[in-house]
Every structure is written in C-alpha cells, then in structure tokens.
Amino acid sequence: MADYDVETETLVYERPDSLTDLSTHFCPGCTHGVAHRLIAEVLDEMNLREKTIGVASVGCSVFSYNYFDFDFIQAPHGRAPAMATGIKRVLPDRTVFTYQGDGDMASIGMGEIVHAAARGENITVFFLNNTNYGMTGGQMAPTTLPGQKTSSSPNGRDVESQGYPIRVAEMLAKLDGASYVVRRSLDDPKNIRMAKKAIRTAFEVQQRGLGFSMIELLSICPTNWGMTPVSSIQWLQEKMIPYYPLGDYKVHPAIAEIKF
Amino acid sequence: MPPKGRIKVTEIYCKGCELCVSACPQNVLGLANDHITVKGYHPATLIAEGCTGCGICSIVCPEAAITVYREKTVTNRIPV
Numbered sequence: 001m002a003d004y005d006v007e008t009e010t011l012v013y014e015r016p017d018s019l020t021d022l023s024t025h026f027c028p029g030c031t032h033g034v035a036h037r038l039i040a041e042v043l044d045e046m047n048l049r050e051k052t053i054g055v056a057s058v059g060c061s062v063f064s065y066n067y068f069d070f071d072f073i074q075a076p077h078g079r080a081p082a083m084a085t086g087i088k089r090v091l092p093d094r095t096v097f098t099y100q101g102d103g104d105m106a107s108i109g110m111g112e113i114v115h116a117a118a119r120g121e122n123i124t125v126f127f128l129n130n131t132n133y134g135m136t137g138g139q140m141a142p143t144t145l146p147g148q149k150t151s152s153s154p155n156g157r158d159v160e161s162q163g164y165p166i167r168v169a170e171m172l173a174k175l176d177g178a179s180y181v182v183r184r185s186l187d188d189p190k191n192i193r194m195a196k197k198a199i200r201t202a203f204e205v206q207q208r209g210l211g212f213s214m215i216e217l218l219s220i221c222p223t224n225w226g227m228t229p230v231s232s233i234q235w236l237q238e239k240m241i242p243y244y245p246l247g248d249y250k251v252h253p254a255i256a257e258i259k260f
Numbered sequence: 261m262p263p264k265g266r267i268k269v270t271e272i273y274c275k276g277c278e279l280c281v282s283a284c285p286q287n288v289l290g291l292a293n294d295h296i297t298v299k300g301y302h303p304a305t306l307i308a309e310g311c312t313g314c315g316i317c318s319i320v321c322p323e324a325a326i327t328v329y330r331e332k333t334v335t336n337r338i339p340v
C-alpha cells in the first residue's frame with residue numbers, strides 16, 4: 001500500500017528493495033553508502049535480486065552482506081575476485097560481483113584482480129577508491145596521492161621512497177581479457193547518475209556473457225581525511241579527479257551496441 | 261509555476277551529513293536542530309517552502325534516507 005495519495009502525488013524516489021532495512025555502520029557522509037544504494041537500485045531495476053551473489057572484501061565494506069538484501073559472501077582480504085571466479089564458474093546463471101576497497105584490491109589483492117581480468121572472468125568488480133585504508137585508521141594505500149598526509153605518511157606521501165599511486169582502471173584496461181573498465185565519481189548528482197549508468201552497463205555486460213567488467217568509483221573518507229563530508233567532496237573534486245580522470249578506459253565493441 | 265514536491269527523511273537512517281543540504285538546488289533543506297535521532301544526529305528536514313520534488317537530495321544521500329514525492333499537476337493527474 002502506498003503511503004501517499006496516488007491521485008495527487010507521484011513517487012520520485014524511495015529506498016530500493018535490494019537494501020535491507022538496517023542502518024549502516026558507515027561514518028556520516030561516507031560515499032560507500034552511495035555506491036551500495038546505486039548497486040541496489042540497478043539490481044532492482046533489472047529484476048536481478050533473486051539471482052545475484054555479492055562478494056564482500058575486507059575494509060569498511062566488510063559488512064556489505066548486512067546491507068544488501070540478497071545472497072552475499074565475504075572473502076579473505078584481497079581474494080574476492082578469486083572467490084567470485086569460483087562462484088560464477090559453478091553458477092553461471094547468477095550475477096556475481098565483488099565490492100572492494102583500494103587497500104583490499106590494489107595492495108594485498110593486486111594479484112587476484114589482475115589475473116581475474118586477464119582471464120576475462122565474467123564477473124563485475126566495484127572498486128571503491130578513497131585513497132586510504134579507511135577501516136584500519138587511514139593508512140597510506142597504493143592510491144594515496146603524492147604529498148597526501150595519512151596516518152602512515154604523516155609528512156605526505158613521498159614518491160621517492162614510497163612510490164607513485166596506481167591508476168587501476170588504466171592498468172586493467174590494458175589487459176585483453178577486460179571488456180568494460182571505467183572510472184566514475186560519487187561526488188555530485190551528475191557524476192552519481194553517470195556512475196549508476198555504468199553499473200547498469202556492467203551488469204548488462206555480465207548478463208550477455210561479454211566478460212570482465214570493473215568500475216572504479218572515486219569515494220570520500222571524511223573521518224580519516226579529517227574533513228566534513230561537504231569539504232571532502234570538494235577535496236575529491238579538486239585533488240582526486242585531476243589525478244584519476246573520469247572516463248571509459250575499455251569498452252569492448254559489442255558493449256557499444258547494448259541498449260537499455 | 262515550478263512543480264511542487266515534498267520529501268520524507270527516515271530518521272533512523274539519517275546521519276546529518278549535510279550532503280543533501282548542500283546539493284539541494286532550492287536551498288530548502290537544513291538540519292533539525294531541535295531534536296536528535298536515536299544515533300545522536302540532527303536529521304535533515306525541509307526548512308522552507310519551495311521543494312520541487314526534483315529528487316537531487318535522494319541522489320546524493322549515502323543512507324537512502326530520503327523519499328521524494330512530487331505533486332501531480334491537473335493535466336497529468338490521471339484518474340485511478
């Protein structure tokens with residue numbers, strides 16, 4: 001039953017069914033929540049909830065299985081692409097995705113993600129880049145920007161001794177096995193809409209058996225960045241987007257044909 | 261006449277992050293400073309007339325806390 005007068009009002013937006021009714025443990029303003037919401041909205045719109053299996057990683061999104069209202073499993077640190085590979089090969093009719101942070105995927109799990117992409121596994125990977133290890137107290141990640149202060153680089157990341165950040169989307173796009181690799185951002189309404197569209201495209205790619213898809217999502221971590229959510233959004237726009245340009249890095253020709 | 265709308269904030273989810281407040285194109289959102297949620301946050305609320313039901317606040321909300329409604333105009337009001 002609608003709790004509004006359908007004769008005089010239209011429902012513009014409501015919480016998606018693919019989210020449980022639990023309140024998240026995320027810090028106020030954390031855009032992990034936006035990513036969760038978009039994935040849930042797309043699965044609802046595609047009517048895939050009953051046929052989806054998510055694979056959570058280790059990081060602030062470790063409890064994703066509490067918030068998504070469909071089958072979920074939680075992988076050892078960095079190993080979500082390997083687990084998703086096994087699930088998808090055994091249950092090829094399911095939509096299988098991993099949800100991983102930059103620490104999980106680009107540090108300890110770098111081997112797994114590179115080989116899953118190289119094998120062209122028919123899975124979808126959501127890669128939340130917030131330039132640090134959020135869960136453990138904001139340590140430096142492979143994605144931490146040059147000069148960025150973190151709890152383990154208090155004087156700012158020094159590329160001479162700590163190396164350069166890794167642009168994961170650009171790197172995976174070079175692999176022949178990868179079909180759809182893009183970077184989007186969760187900072188403003190327009191970019192959030194584009195992120196949602198990319199999530200839809202990635203699931204369409206998987207449905208058609210077109211192979212490996214990965215969406216990098218630029219995300220904020222107000223708590224460890226030591227800023228309000230609103231200033232964190234500005235920091236993402238001013239510092240992250242120039243270093244991590246938004247765009248499509250790999251779109252297999254068959255994907256360009258997809259209409260939805 | 262701009263369309264008329266309204267929002268409902270489900271307070272158990274809202275964490276007072278103000279992302280919706282800063283994104284609302286009509287500047288009609290603010291935090292309710294007169295009470296706190298069970299988690300201890302001042303929740304978002306409409307503070308002025310002029311909501312158009314555009315849905316932008318719901319697009320930026322990390323907690324899926326906002327439901328958005330838009331009034332039907334006489335022309336698009338179909339009998340149900």
Ligand SMILES: Cc1ncc(C[n+]2csc(CCOP(=O)(O)OP(=O)(O)O)c2C)c(N)n1
Pocket residue numbers: 058059060061077100101102103104105128130132133134135136141
């Ligand atoms: C084998 C192992 N090594 C290290 C850790 C500690 N640890 C927990 S989460 C994490 C990194 C999380 O960072 P990220 O993947 O970027 O997720 P975020 O919290 O930023 O979303 C680390 C190193 C662990 N849990 N297990």
Ligand code: SF4
Pocket residue numbers: 025026027030031032060130134135220221222223224
């Ligand atoms: S520590 Fe950072 S990434 Fe983790 S929930 Fe808080 S804001 Fe989000």
Ligand code: SF4
Pocket residue numbers: 265266267283284285286287288289310311312313314315316317318328
């Ligand atoms: S629906 Fe639009 S106008 Fe109304 S509160 Fe939300 S952002 Fe503001």
Ligand code: SF4
Pocket residue numbers: 029269273274275276277278279280281303304320321322323324325326
């Ligand atoms: S964006 Fe959502 S959680 Fe943040 S203040 Fe607005 S309603 Fe509350």
Ligand SMILES: [Mg+2]
Pocket residue numbers: 059101102103128129130131132133134141
């Ligand atoms: Mg991280």
